[in-house]
Amino acid sequence: MPKSKKDKPIVAFNKVSKIYDKYRQEVVALEDIDFSVAKGEFVSIVGRSGTGKSTIIKLMIAEEKPTEGQVGVLGWDLNKIKDRQVPEFRRQLGVVFQDYKLLTRKTVYENVAYAMVVSGQSVVKIRKTVPQVLDLVGLKDKGRRFPKELSGGEQQRTAIARALVHKPNLLVADEMTGELDALYAWEIMEILLKINQMGTTVIIATHDRDIVNKINKRVITLEEGRIIRDQKQGDYLL
Ligand SMILES: Nc1ncnc2c1ncn2[C@@H]1O[C@H](COP(=O)(O)OP(=O)(O)OP(=O)(O)O)[C@@H](O)[C@H]1O
Ligand SMILES: [Mg+2]
Secondary structure (H helix, E strand, O other), X not given: OOOOOOOOOOEEEEXXXXXXXXXXXXXXXXXXXXXXXXXXXXXXXXXXXXXXXXXXXXXXXXXXXXXXXXXXEOOEEOOOOOHHHHHHHHHOEXXXXXXXXXXXXXXXXXXXXXXXXXXXXXXXXXXXXXXXXXXXXXXXHHOOOOHHHOOHHHHHHHHHHHHHOOOOOEEEEEOOOOOOOHHHHHXXXXXXXXXXXXXXXXXXXXXXXXXXXXXXXXXXEEEOOEEEEEEOOXXXXX
């Protein structure tokens, strides 16, 4: 059943493997991945390039299917989810990618509102929610700007605001601070921590060792597609 029960983990990977098959060459991206994330946790998934971080994120948002094992997210069995159910599932989580793809001809306000328009939300609800989420990410006064008039950090925050409009229980982010300088990256992380404090479970995949060490939250470390460490309040040791 798609609805989640309160005592269930928000995310559960059970003996998950992922083998990509490209040009008849098999790539083992993940092997025997076992972990779960409880409601309210903040988890960083770290590891060198090519260790499978993005693949975990893609499995989590139903962009890829596992080759073996089970993936459950927000009460959905992602092994069995049907294509037509994916949009409904995705509306229950917030996703932020590094290439945040803002619409260049729309303002910050319109970029955020658009996510609600396409899912058929009422004008009243949109007018109420958009200023709230812009305020949350510190962009209250920049709603009229176009993406090209924003710094990299501000564009990233717009993408976070957009991911928050459906008030998700889970926010998933892949390498969002990758191209930002240290100061901007920390600003973004503070926003994610704030969102987490408000009750949203947050899972990020990142290279950014300094930030991961600074926030002192759970760290899952990957090496060659396997989890080699899962620490409650971890350091990025690689
Ligand atoms: N669509 C795909 N087809 C074939 N192989 C893929 C595909 N996507 C990823 N891979 C391979 O799977 C492995 C894991 O890739 P993944 O993108 O998950 O790593 P990552 O840890 O996110 O790396 P990075 O830090 O560079 O983003 C790599 O060997 C990669 O080349
Ligand atoms: Mg990646």
